Amino acid sequence: MHFARLLHLVDSAIPTGSFAYSYGLESSLTFGLITTPVALRNYLYSYLQQAGSAELPFIHSTFHLTEKSPEFQTLAEEYDAQVLVPGLYKASAVQGRNWLKLLATFYPNAELETITNWFAAQEIPPHFTLVFALALQRVGFALEEQKAMYLHMLLRDQLSAAIRLGFLGPLEGHQLQHDFYAVFEHILAAQEGRGFGEASRSAFMLDVAQVLHEDVYSRLFQN
DSSP: OHHHHHHHHTOTTSOSSGGGBOTTHHHHHHTTSOOSHHHHHHHHHHHHHHHHHHTHHHHHHHHTOOTTSHHHHHHHHHHHHHOOOHHHHHHHHHHHHHHHHHHHHHOGGGOTHHHHHHHHHHTOOOOHHHHHHHHHHHTTOOHHHHHHHHHHHHHHHHHHHHHHTTSSOHHHHHHHHHHHHHHHHHHHHHTTTOOGGGOOOOOHHHHHHHHHGGGOSSOSSBO
16 A cells, blocks of 8 residues: 555646646747757756756755754755745745645644644745655655655656647657656665755756746746
8 A cells, every 4th residue: 555655646646736837848948948859858867867966865864854853944944045946936835835735634643734834933935845755754655765756756747848848749758758767776876875965956057947937928837
């Protein structure tokens, strides 16, 4: 049953709101930063590499803490300071709130409301990466499961956006997703044991593309 619950939580039908965001993919296509299937592969590789170096260290550290740990406030403030694109900042908080509400209905005995209350008391947005790790740790998912789940969700949502934008067909998208699972192994190995103090952003053109999203005349997605 544990594995079935994991599959449920990574289902694209889970209403966290991630389906509404392209995270810079739409603007990258609109402004010609991605024009070929090879360019899309390169984009996805950079996107996942940056997620590995910038997000997985925070998941690693969060897994070993609780919201009541003195170190967690430092971690939460550090993460909050690193989300610089306004659209992504808003999306992270919205998805974090949705994630906590959703899991609270699935696991009422886990008292996940205490996480929501902590972020409200500290006046820090409940960023998705942090509450993803906090909530899943509390309901019994292992660290390695969390990291793989996180990368899977990011890749799935990007490919779903590419399909909805008409850049890929569904079969192409699923083949690409299958191929990229081999990349996960390298990303996870490279970030093994790294905490939030070692987090870094490496793909600055992705941030530029995300900022440019606001200049897209007709948008299918939010940023």
